[in-house]
Amino acid sequence: MALPMIIVHGGAGKWKDERIPIGLEEVEKATRTGFAVLENGGTALDAAEACTVYMESCGNLNAGLGGRYNVDGVRELDAIIVDGPNLNSGAVMAVKGVQNPTSLARYVMEHTEYTQFAGEGAKRLYDRMITEGYRQETEPGITAQPFTTGTNDTVGCITVDTEGRIAVTSSTGGISKKLPGRVGDSPIFGAGAYADDVNGATATGMGEHIIRVVMCRTAVHYVEQGQDLQSAADSAMKLFEEKTGSEAGLVMANCEGEFAKATNAKAMPTAVIQGTLDSMKIFKR
Numbered sequence: 001m002a003l004p005m006i007i008v009h010g011g012a013g014k015w016k017d018e019r020i021p022i023g024l025e026e027v028e029k030a031t032r033t034g035f036a037v038l039e040n041g042g043t044a045l046d047a048a049e050a051c052t053v054y055m056e057s058c059g060n061l062n063a064g065l066g067g068r069y070n071v072d073g074v075r076e077l078d079a080i081i082v083d084g085p086n087l088n089s090g091a092v093m094a095v096k097g098v099q100n101p102t103s104l105a106r107y108v109m110e111h112t113e114y115t116q117f118a119g120e121g122a123k124r125l126y127d128r129m130i131t132e133g134y135r136q137e138t139e140p141g142i143t144a145q146p147f148t149t150g151t152n153d154t155v156g157c158i159t160v161d162t163e164g165r166i167a168v169t170s171s172t173g174g175i176s177k178k179l180p181g182r183v184g185d186s187p188i189f190g191a192g193a194y195a196d197d198v199n200g201a202t203a204t205g206m207g208e209h210i211i212r213v214v215m216c217r218t219a220v221h222y223v224e225q226g227q228d229l230q231s232a233a234d235s236a237m238k239l240f241e242e243k244t245g246s247e248a249g250l251v252m253a254n255c256e257g258e259f260a261k262a263t264n265a266k267a268m269p270t271a272v273i274q275g276t277l278d279s280m281k282i283f284k285r
Helices: 017-039 044-058 101-111 119-132 207-212 214-226 229-244
Strands: 003-009 075-083 088-097 117-118 135-138 155-160 166-172 193-195 201-205 246-253 258-264 268-275 281-283
Touching: 003 044, 003 135, 003 258, 017 044, 017 155, 017 229, 017 268, 017 281, 044 075, 044 101, 044 155, 044 166, 044 207, 044 258, 075 101, 075 193, 088 101, 088 119, 101 119, 101 166, 117 119, 155 201, 155 246, 166 193, 166 201, 193 214, 201 207, 201 214, 201 229, 207 229, 214 246, 229 258, 258 268
Parallel strands: 088 117
Antiparallel strands: 003 155, 003 268, 075 088, 075 166, 155 166, 193 201, 201 246, 246 258, 268 281
């Protein structure tokens, strides 16, 4: 398959019929944003961050500005970014006062000796990130789109650059009316997102159940056992259903630019570009 490539989902769940076209429009725009970075020579990490920051900022998806409120009426956001070839990741959990946790997660990965920060510690790290000039702030807690592009649940993407390097993100506002401090699967390496030098996966759905089957690492394990990407995605979904009886979704891609997706939910707006912009495909689920 052709490189570079990007696959983006806007969340799997019980989408209201009138909201599905909005979700499809936003994942298309996010995919174009990330692909423009790849076309302009950006890395997989650059594109993944740019794409996800767009979704966090659009206000129409359950991430960033559109994140759901907890029982106290506060947004607590989770995000992860994964650098597949190096098995590196950065994650933030239950962070308040930050609209774009994906940029902060990348800062964790690239500018600290740790991989995960939570709560007030994550917010303090955000303030340090801005002070150091790693990302520019347009308003308090809001960071600017990090790269010039020219262009109803957890959101996420997988990008593969022209060198075949894979990056993965997952970002969410969590579930509505959650208890303060609750963290789901999204920022958990191996559960909500996973990538190595060959394959990547990102999941969406009820985090407590996705964690139970370590969904993304399990899906990649099926590939390592000899299954093709689509069979692996289907097998991971089957295991998830058998063990939890819940709803989820999963997208996968490999270093050659092949992709797969699987969900048992009503909708999982998804968009894919492989090689050239003319190849874009958009899926309701």
